[in-house]
Structures are given as C-alpha cells and as structure tokens.
Amino acid sequence: xxxxxxxxxxxxxxxxxxxxxxxxxxxxxxxxxxxxxxxxxxxxxxxxxxxxxxxxxxxxxxxxxxxxxxxxxxxxxxxxxxxxxxxxxxxxxxxxxxxxxxxxxxxxxxxxxxxxxxxxxxxxxxxxxxxxxxxxxxxxxxxxxxxxxxxxxxxxxxxxxxxxxxxxxxxxxxxxxxxxxxxxxxxxxxxxxxxxxxxxxxxxxxxxxxxxxxxxxxxxxxxxxxxxxxxxxxxxxxxxxxxxxxxxxxxxxxxxxxxxxxxxxxxxxxxxxxxxxxxxxxxxxxxxxxxxxxxxxxxxxxxxxxxxxxxxxxxxxxxxxxx
Amino acid sequence: xxxxxxxxxxxxxxxxxxxxxxxxxxxxxxxxxxxxxxxxxxxxxxxxxxxxxxxxxxxxxxxxxxxxxxxxxxxxxxxxxxxxxxxxxxxxxxxxxxxxxxxxxxxxxxxxxxxxxxxxxxxxxxxxxxxxxxxxxxxxxxxxxxxxxxxxxxxxxxxxxxxxxxxxxxxxxxxxxxxxxxxxxxxxxxxxxxxxxxxxxxxxxxxxxxxxxxxxxxxxxxxxxxxxxxxxxxxxxxxxxxxxxxxxxxxxxxxxxxxxxxxxxxxxxxxxxxxxxxxxxxxxxxxxxxxxxxxxxxxxxxxxxxxxxxxxxxxxxxxxxxx
Numbered sequence: 001x002x003x004x005x006x007x008x009x010x011x012x013x014x015x016x017x018x019x020x021x022x023x024x025x026x027x028x029x030x031x032x033x034x035x036x037x038x039x040x041x042x043x044x045x046x047x048x049x050x051x052x053x054x055x056x057x058x059x060x061x062x063x064x065x066x067x068x069x070x071x072x073x074x075x076x077x078x079x080x081x082x083x084x085x086x087x088x089x090x091x092x093x094x095x096x097x098x099x100x101x102x103x104x105x106x107x108x109x110x111x112x113x114x115x116x117x118x119x120x121x122x123x124x125x126x127x128x129x130x131x132x133x134x135x136x137x138x139x140x141x142x143x144x145x146x147x148x149x150x151x152x153x154x155x156x157x158x159x160x161x162x163x164x165x166x167x168x169x170x171x172x173x174x175x176x177x178x179x180x181x182x183x184x185x186x187x188x189x190x191x192x193x194x195x196x197x198x199x200x201x202x203x204x205x206x207x208x209x210x211x212x213x214x215x216x217x218x219x220x221x222x223x224x225x226x227x228x229x230x231x232x233x234x235x236x237x238x239x240x241x242x243x244x245x246x247x248x249x250x251x252x253x254x255x256x257x258x259x260x261x262x263x264x265x266x267x268x269x270x271x272x273x274x275x276x277x278x279x280x281x282x283x284x285x286x287x288x289x290x291x292x293x294x295x296x297x298x299x300x301x302x303x304x305x306x307x308x309x310x311x312x313x314x315x316x317x318x319x320x321x322x323x
Numbered sequence: 324x325x326x327x328x329x330x331x332x333x334x335x336x337x338x339x340x341x342x343x344x345x346x347x348x349x350x351x352x353x354x355x356x357x358x359x360x361x362x363x364x365x366x367x368x369x370x371x372x373x374x375x376x377x378x379x380x381x382x383x384x385x386x387x388x389x390x391x392x393x394x395x396x397x398x399x400x401x402x403x404x405x406x407x408x409x410x411x412x413x414x415x416x417x418x419x420x421x422x423x424x425x426x427x428x429x430x431x432x433x434x435x436x437x438x439x440x441x442x443x444x445x446x447x448x449x450x451x452x453x454x455x456x457x458x459x460x461x462x463x464x465x466x467x468x469x470x471x472x473x474x475x476x477x478x479x480x481x482x483x484x485x486x487x488x489x490x491x492x493x494x495x496x497x498x499x500x501x502x503x504x505x506x507x508x509x510x511x512x513x514x515x516x517x518x519x520x521x522x523x524x525x526x527x528x529x530x531x532x533x534x535x536x537x538x539x540x541x542x543x544x545x546x547x548x549x550x551x552x553x554x555x556x557x558x559x560x561x562x563x564x565x566x567x568x569x570x571x572x573x574x575x576x577x578x579x580x581x582x583x584x585x586x587x588x589x590x591x592x593x594x595x596x597x598x599x600x601x602x603x604x605x606x607x608x609x610x611x612x613x614x615x616x617x618x619x620x621x622x623x624x625x626x627x628x629x630x631x632x633x634x635x636x637x638x639x640x641x642x643x644x645x646x
Contacts, residue, residue, distance in 0.1 A: 032470050083436065087429045106410045106473055109432060113406065114466035116436075120443070120459035127452035136443035143437035147355050150429055 006314045007046075009307060010053040013063045013070070017049045020071045024118050035099050035111045039078050042096045047208075048073040048178040054314075055182030055197045057307040059189045066185055068122045069131075073178050075119035076135075080142065082112040087150070131181060138177045145169020153235035154264065156245055156255040163242055164206070171212070172205030196298045200311065203295035207318045210288045213238035214281055215321070217272060229272050235264050239287060240280030248278035292319045329637045330369075332630060333376040336386045336393070340372045343394045347441055358422050358434045362401050365419045370531075371396040371501040377637075378505030378520045380630040382512045389508055391445045392454075396501050398442035399458075403465065405435040410473070454504060461500045468492020476558035477587065479568055479578040486565055487529070494535070495528030519621045523634065526618035530641045533611045536561035537604055538644070540595060552595050558587050562610060563603030571601035615642045 007014055018040075025036035049070035056066045085098040086108045100108040123135055149166050152158050179201030183189040189197075216231045217240055231238055235258065237245075245251050245258075254274050257263045264271065275281075292315045299311055330337055341363075348359035372393030379389045408421040409431045423431040446458055472489050475481050502524030506512040512520075539554045540563055554561055558581065560568075568574050568581075577597050580586045587594065598604075615638045622634055 027467055029467055029470055029474070031474060032467065083432055087432060105428075107470070109406055109410060110466060110470045110473065113439075114463065114470070116439075117459060117462035117466050121456070121463060124452060124455040124459045127456075129447060129450035129452060129455070132447040132452070132455050133444070133450075136440060136447045139440035140437065140444060143433060143440050144350055144352055144355065147352055147430070147433045147437070150433065151352070151354060 006054075006310050006317060007050050009057060009310055010050060010063065013053050013067060014046055014049060016067050017046060017053075017070045017074065020067060021074060024071055024075065024122065025115060027114070031103070031107065032111055032114060035103050035107055036115060038096075038102065039082060039099060039111075039115075044074075044077075046074060048077050048174055051175055051178040051201055052182035054307055054311060055179040055201075056186050058193070058197075058303055058305055059183065059186035066182060068125060069181055069185060072119040072122035073174065073181070075115050075122070076139070077174060079112045079116040079119070080146070082108050082115070084146070086112075087146075126185070128185075131184060134177065134180065134184070138173050141169050141173055145173070149236065152237065154237075154259055154261055156237065156258050158237065160239075160242060163237070163239060167206060167209040167213075168202075171209035172202050175205035175208065176201035193302060196302055200295050200298040203291045203298065204315055204318060207288045207291035207295065207315070210239055210284055210291065211318060211321050214240060214284050214288070217276055217281060229268050232258070232271055232275070233265050233268050235261055239284040240275050240278070243280035243283040244275045244278035248274060248280075250274045250278075288319055292316070329377075329633050329640060330373050332380060332633055333373060333386065336376050336390060337369055337372060339390050340369060340376075340393045340397065343390060344397060347394055347398065347445065348438060350437070354426070354430070355434060355437060358426050358430055359438060361419075361422060361425065362405060362434075362438075367397075367400075369397055371400050371497055374498055374501040374524055375505035377630055377634060378502040378524075379509050381516070381520075381626055381628055382506065382509035389505060391448060392504055392508060395442040395445035396497065396504070398438050398445070399462070400497060402435045402439040402442070403469070405431050405438070407469070409435075410469075449508070451508075454507060457500065457503065457507070461496050464492050464496055468496070472559065475560065477560075477582055477584055479560065479581050481560065483562075483565060486560070486562060490529060490532040490536075491525075494532035495525050498528035498531065499524035516625060519625055523618050523621040526614045526621065527638055527641060530611045530614035530618065530638070533562055533607055533614065534641060534644050537563060537607050537611070540599055540604060552591050555581070555594055555598070556588050556591050558584060562607040563598050563601070566603035566606040567598045567601035571597060571603075573597045573601075611642055615639070 021040050022037060025033070025040070027033055027036075052070045052073055053063050053066055056063055082099050086100050086105050098108075099111060103111075123132060145166060145168070148162070149170060152162055152166060176198050180194055180198035183194040183197045213231065216229060216238065220228055232241065237258065241254075241258070244254055248254065254271065257267050257271050295315045296312060299308060302308060344363050345360060348356070348363070350356055350359075375393045375396055376386050376389055379386055405422050409423050409428045421431075422434060426434075446455060468489060468491070471485070472493060475485055475489060499521050503517055503521035506517040506520045536554065539552060539561065543551055555564065560581065564577075564581070567577055571577065577594065580590050580594050618638045619635060622631060625631060
C-alpha cells in the first residue's frame, strides 16, 4: 500500500465529525445509545465524510458548514451496514461483534432506521431541497441495489452488467453523493465542478468496490475484519468469479459449486482455489485501473488548488490497496 | 359503530392516492414490485392520507397538490408495518399473509427501507425544507417509539407515562403529522390553524390507539385481521392491562403471568379473562373519551367550513369504534 495519509488536509474536521457522530445518535434510550455507539466505535475509514470534506475544500477553507453533511453521510452508511448484518446474519464486522450479535435482530433493524432518520434531520437542517432530492434519490437506488444483490446470489447466469449495477448501488453511489454534496454546499462551485466531483466519486467508488472484492480473495481475516472468502460463501458473485466462470477450464465445476448454497460453504476452499488461479484477480485489477483512470480524468477541469493532488493520490491509493 | 363515511368529502382524492401508491413503489425489480403491491393491496384505512386531505380541505378545494404528501404518509406507515412484521414475526396482517411470511425477512427489511426512501422523494419534491424537517423529526421519534415498545414488553413495573409515550410515537405522531402537513401545504393556513390541526391529530391519534388496544381484547379475529389478544401474547402492556395490574384483586397473579414470555402465550386465556373482568376496558374507554374531547376542542378556532363537521364526527367515530 502507498504510504500516504489522504485525510491529512482535513484531519481537524474529521475529528469534529467523530465527536458529532456520537452527539447525533444521542437518544434518551440508553440501549439505543449503546448500540449506536458500538457501531461508531467499531470504526471504519470515514471515507464518505472525508470525500465530502475534500470535495468542499476545492472551494473554501473553512469547512465548518460541511461537518453536518459529513456526519449524515457516515450515518447513512452505518444504517446500511447494520441492516446488512441482519440480512447476512453476520457475527463480526471490522473485527468486532455486530449489533445483531450483541443485541439481536430487532434492535438492529430499529437502530438502523433510527440512525437513518437522524441523518435525515441533519440534511434537512440545510434547508436545501436540491440536497434532499439528491439524497432521497440515492437512498432509493441504494435500497434497490441491496435487493439486486440478494436476488443475484448463487446465480451464475448473470454477467458483468449485473455486477456493475450491484457495486454501483452498493458503494459507488454513496461515495459519488459525498463528493457531489460536498461541492453543492459551496456557493462558488459551478455546475460543471459539481458534476466533475460527482463523477470522480462514482468512478472511484466503482474502483474501490472492485478492490474490496479482490481483497475478499487475497487478504487475510486480520486485514478484512471478517473471514476471507465471505462473499463467495454467501453466494455473492464478484468480478474475479465472473472471469473464472467465463474463462477458466474448470468453469463448469465452478458453476455447479456456486449454484448450491451448501457447496458455497462446504467447498469454499476449492471455489477460491479455482478463482485465484483463473487469472480473475488480475482481470479485476485491470478493470479497477480503468475506473481509476476515469476518476482521474474528471479532476482535470477542477480548480488547481492543493487539494487536487490529494484526490489524485487517492485514486492511486485505491488501485494499490488490492496488492 | 357509527354509520358515517368520513372519507366522502375526499373520496375522489383518495382514489387518486390509491392509484399513485402503486405508481410510486414501481421499481424495475419485479420481486420488489410484488412485495410492495402485496402491501398496498392488503388495504388499510388510508387514515393518514385522509387526515392530510381533510386538513387541507379547510383551506382550499383543489387538493391536487396534497396527493403526493398523502401518498408519502401512507408509504411511511407501510414501511413501519413491514418492519414491525419482521420484528414480531407476524404471519398475517389485515387478514392476509405478511411480506415476511411470503418473501422472508430479508426482503421485508429491504422493501421497508425502499418504501421509506420513496416517500422521502415525494416529500423532497415539494422543495419545502420546513416540511422535510418536521418529517425527519417525526421519523426519529417513531423509531425511538418502536424501541421503547420493544424494551417495555413483559415489564409490569412501567406505568401510564411509559404507555402514553409508546402510543404517542406508535400512532399519534404520524396522524398528527398528517394533519399538520396537510395544513402546512396551504398558503392561507395560519400558524394557529396549523398548530390546532397538529394537536387535533395528536389527541385523535392517542384516542385511536387506545381504542385499538381495547379492540385487541374485545373484538374477534375477523374484525382485527389478526388473532385477538395478539398484544398481550407478545407481552405488550396496554391501558386495560395497566389498570388491571394496579386495581384488580388478581393483580399479583396477573403480574407473574405477564412477566413470563412463555406464560403470556400459554396462559393467554387466563390473562385476558382477568383483564376483561377488571374494569380495565371501561377505564381505557374513559381515557379515550378524554382524548376525544381534547381533539374536539382543537377544532374550535378553525375556519367554519363544511369539513369541520367531518373532523368532529371523526372523533365520535373513533370513540364509538371500541364498542
């Protein structure tokens, strides 16, 4: 990995985001507080807040006004995670017990809803209906994405288009939204600037999810915070799998294994073995590189301020992390 | 029950709401459509849309502009129902199979989220940040209410205050919001008008939930669309139960039964018997009457238009439905 801390220009603001996260899920209900704080303390890269702040930094130095947005974006992300953990019946995330393991499914569903509602209040306080509209639209699409992913499991007939649509909604949309909204809250950002950052976030988000999908095969549990091969054990067909299903000499065997929820678990080692040796990892890495290039291109027309190089480095970082 | 159709003045608009409900959950995902349409076709009284429309009718005749709000309010209500059915593991609602019985918990969680996101888009389109703020705030409180209800089950120590807070958030808030927002979208409604309708909805919602809680003891499955005594079987302590726990000669036996999730199911007949004979139903009915009176009082300063008598009748209707 590159030795580069892309959050340095916004370190002060990210500390504020961290404090405000806790403040904003503060409820009179102690159990809800516990569950929410457990989620917050489980950490995470705070990538969405970072992108909102970095995007705004193109247009102004004082980012005070962006903090509530940054907090709201992380809350939306957390709300999706806590519901996903119920769906997947996950026991750990980021190396810690999940909310549903500790407090049960009911608490997880409700705290996800609560956290999402809180993020809504933060966004509403901007009194910017265009911001709310973009956010509502993205939320709808993210929900659809979750359903698409669920329906696509164990289905070896679905191709690249289905995969790209899934990762778009799972990851790229919210990162794209973060960049877009960060810019939208700056008066001096032009429509073209906002659109460029929206697309930057989109392509970078696509690249990020593909590297995540690669890491699920290549990294160990310590790095992932969850067992390696988690996706394929649940029948989630990612880009390296698609490549192997199409091109590997064992592709018929692979398809037969993946079609069966039982075999996805019991024959996981064999499945991973076929995929890792198929060239699918390298293929996925090349696709990542294409998205990274597209993300970089979006930065060209943007104002030439110091932050630009940070966003440029960021794309390299995304690309390198899969190695 | 009173033989009075309070929806007559807005019958045309409610038909439009019905059509738009289906239109607004239309997704390219056929399974999501099926689940959403299943929910819509399961019916319901469309009470929240009706209150929004009736409230607006005080101030204007053409309610075209209120339709998206009315649809959004019903969608919010549906989203809470579909999540509640997962939580309660309900098999039927309004006499039909629930979404989670037919499609499973995962689909229920996602379709609840999707439906809520769709309602958000409808509200966002008004470009009224005050409307969004009120809605976001209510959503947060409704989520808290669900958690309070969950935590209050089987707890015989909690009193009237806890009960009132629960039903406020479970029912009164969204009805209150419906009345308030219906008026807020009319330019000629004064702050006092809006507040009067907000309080009318609040008190009426409280009365409505108490009668609902009474009906859970007195009505049969055909009327309820779910088995009678459902609440107490799940340890939900409602007003008649609170009365019996405090005043009945068998109150120690009752407390011991309710404390145990197993006995709430196996000894449900005995529990219901104690409560029905305790005078708790009559007590709850009297509390309903007090809320109905408060709701009626709110109408006094409102413009004296034809719709006023409808809202007045509505309160009588709520009071009478428990008999």
